[in-house]
Amino acid sequence: MFKLVKRPEPSRQMVLVSPLLALLLTLLAGIILFLFMGVSPTEALYAFFVEPLTSLYGWAELGVKATPLVLIAVTLSVGFRAGIWNIGAEGQLTLGGICGGAVALLFYEVESVWVIPLMVLAGIAGGMFWAAIPAFLRTRFNANEILTSLMLTYVAGLLLSLLVHGVMRDPDGYNFPESRLFSDSALLPIILEGTRLHVGWLMALAVVVAAWIMMARTLIGFEVKVLGQAPAAGRYAGFSQRNIIWFSLLLSGGAAGLAGMIEVSGPIGQVLPTISPGYGFTAIIVAFVGRLHPVGVLLAGLLLALSYLGGESAQISLNLPLAVTGVFQGMLLFFLLACDVLIHYQIVRKTGPVSAIADQDTTQATTNTATESK
Amino acid sequence: MDILIPTILTIITAATPLLFAALGELITEKSGVLNLGVEGMILAGAVCGFAAVHFSGSASFGVVAGAAAGALLSLIFAALVLGFQASQVATGLALTIFGVGLSALIGQDLVGVAYDGLPKVAIPFLSDLPLIGEVFFKHDVLVYVSLLMVPLVWWFLTYSRAGLVLRAVGDSHDAAHAMGYPVVRIRLFAILFGGAMSGIAGAYLSLAYSPMWIENMSAGRGWIALALVVFATWRPWRVLLGAYLFGGISILQLHAQAMGIGIPSQVMSMLPYLVTILVLVLISRDQNKIKLNSPACIGKPFHPTS
Incomplete structure (x- = not known):
């Protein structure tokens, strides 16, 4: 034995x-x-992991899918390191999409370079607001943030549904639960001609660099690491658990909100009843596979983005159900935890x-x- | 009266899956293990239970299959947490993510398949009572089983030798280990019981509550069950109270719609989640209460050193 x-x-x-x-x-x-x-394993694995990357468009799509995953996972990692479990990034993403989308619809057909920055701010604020609720409940009432942030994810989904069926619905849309298509000034600029790769990808990369610097070089990064590894030592040094809870939840909430805004303003271009195929949950896997380190998270984000693309490609070429992606992602996390x-x-x-x-x-x-x- | 009886009946069907899942998780947590994978295990139980009934035609086989699916998934959790010393929080989340994907994969051909629902069992004589008979004694077997589980779990934890050992393991695994109790084996059984109960909860959803399979049909009930255990401060009778309270809240929307109250259905659907948060806050506010009642070793890894 x-x-x-x-x-x-x-x-x-x-x-x-x-x-x-x-x-x-x-x-x-x-x-x-x-x-x-x-299914033939060789064909399936080819469809999953090679086929999506055989074209420039495929590579660009990888960036599109990796953008929300990396944005959320990098900031979730900060909280995870400190032992703060924000599981509700999916809901914070939804709020970011709602708020960003609301700005886009309010400024419908307004041609101004300020629409996008305003949407970015609204998206971040929306995500932060949604994450502030579990932060408040945890610091004030000691309520478990795992459960509260998760419950709020369901509430956010219902809120989105309510708005898309109501005030945000396209007045000329034959009662379909969809908003108007955003006007051009509310769409993220494309950075690679002929693809869907948008400036959101650059924002994600910037957040990776910023997070790296923060964790390696700043006091708050040090506090996060100490409080996560040795809470008693952290308290003795006078680091405040309460501040770290607020900081890590607002940070990841804001990033998730930004990701939601990027989704509606980038690849989707309108507000729909569903704006994410579970990026907020997959980002948890990305954070762990990426070892809670910004650079690792970037690589892991690309890997998990590939699993989404692979799922789509396998569905088209081999008629495999899209759910295979989720099974793959779950298995990866299981094996990682075991290893x-x-x-x-x-x-x-x-x-x-x-x-x-x-x-x-x-x-x-x-x-x-x-x-x-x- | 015309409204009252169906209302009570739907409350009972809405509460039953919560009761199963929360009682199972209660035992798991009492042994010192926090399994956040309840949602995933419920979904696995739901899809496997439904598939088993669809292919075999036997309702009881469906329930057994649901329990087995939940237990099987919890076995993965147990292997990782007890064998590989993995973080309980991370592994539980992984279990939920995996369960969501796996159930969608298994159930892809079952979407849209119809089923009549579990047969109702009328208890002789009692069910003939006016009103009371209708409300309390004409349910499917699982409702009775879930209600029987409450005193059973309570008795097990309070009076049985095995239950006391289980609680000792949950409160101090090192002391229990030093006294020669097989900590890992006891936790394994507690996790498997929790898994099977979640699986039955899932089977109840797909066979009785709304007899069909839909992706993600548990809609957060696993997480509500987890919150219920905290709400109940780890006491079985309060789990019963909590489950029926939540059952009542979650069916409000059906009846509000039927009565023509002009609140959007989405707002009504938010209620169970919002109430869960509220209840968590009310209970957690009193830190001493939580500390006194929660198993002291919950979430902590155990590595036998000798």
């Missing part, structure tokens, strides 16, 4: 090896899944001498578990 033995220090290599190993295992599991569904055991533990054979080593490790392991489990 095998036994887990705590490493004296977390392995830095394993932090990077684990996602690759998880990806490999996901592909293997995918092959089994495809065989089970009676992450290698960061803190070594797997060793259970034999005589090893148990002696394990016993030596006992004191070490207990102290480590104690610090880990905040």
Whole structure:
């Protein structure tokens, strides 16, 4: 039998090896899944991971899909590092889409360069507002932010539905639950001719760089890391848990709101009853696969964006259901969580001498578990 | 009276899945494990239960299949959390994301398939009582089972030896381990029980509450069940109270529409989620209450060191 033995220090290599190993295992599991569904695994994997990238348009679409994922995941990572679980990014994205879309509709057919900046501000404000509710409830009443932010996601979805069926509905739209198509001044500029790649992608890249600098070079980044790894030490140093809760929720809420505004103003171009295929939830996977690090998140965002494109391409070329994407994403996270055991533990054979080593490790392991489990 | 009876009946059907899922999660949490994957397990139970009935025609087989699907998914959770020392929060979220995708994949050919719903079982003599008989003694089996589970879970946790060990594991896994109790095995059973109960909750949704399969049909009930456990401060009888309270709120919209009240349906649909938040706030406000009642080791990883 095998036994887990705590490493004296977390392995830095394993932090990077684990996602690759998880990806490999996901592909293997995918092959089994495809065989089970009676599809040729080679064709399916080709359709999923290669076909979408055989054209410039495909590469541009990768950026389009990665934009919301990266924007949200980079900022979620900040909270996750501090042990603040904002699970409601999907709802904050929806609010950003509603507020950004509202500005676009208010300034319908107004030709001004200020429409887009105003939409950006409205989107960020909407997302921040929606994230401020769990932040307030957590800091004031100690209500669990996982549950409150998630409940608000459902409320946001219903609010969007209400508005699209009501005040935001296109007056000339034959009662379809859709808004007017935005006028040109409310559409994000395209940065690659002939594709849908818009300036939102540049915003996402800018946020990655900003987050990197923040986490590596600023006091608030340091506070986040300390409070996440050693809450007692953080409190002793006078870092405020309350401030970090507000900071990380407003940050990720604002970014999710921006992502929502980018979705309605970029690829969609109007307000629809659904504006996201679950980007807010997938971003959670992106954050973990990207090791909660801005650069890692960027790469992971591209990978998960590919899974969306692959799902669409496999649906067209092989008639596979779109739900395969979700299964792939879930499996990737499962395998990642399993592989992450290698960061803190070594797997060793259970034999005589090893148990002696394990016993030596006992004191070490207990102290480590104690610090880990905040 | 014409409105009252159907109202009570719909409250009962709306409360039953919440009751199943929350009682299951209660046991899991009492053992010191927080499984945030309830939503995913409910969906798996819903689609597998429905598929089983569709292909076999047997309602009881459907319920068993739902329970098995929920338990199977919770087994993945258990392997990751107990075996691989993964974070319970992250793994639970993964379980929900996976469950949503998997159920949509399994159920793609079942959308639009009709089913009559679970047969109603009238309890002899009692169901003949005027009014009361109609309201309380003519339900499908699962309603009775869910109500029976409440005293059962309560008795198990309060008086049974196994229940006391389970609570000890949840309150101090190190002490329980030192006393020689198999912490990991006990938690495994608690997680599996939670999974099976969530699976039954799902089967109830797709077989009785609205007998069909729709993607994401649980609509956040798994998360509401999680909130219910906090609301109930980990006590089975209060779970019952909470489940029926929420059942009542969630069916308000149906009856408001029927009575012609001019509130948009979306606003009415928001109610259960808003009330969940409100209730969480009211309970969590009193930190001592939470601290006194919640299992002390909840969410903490356990690594046996000797």
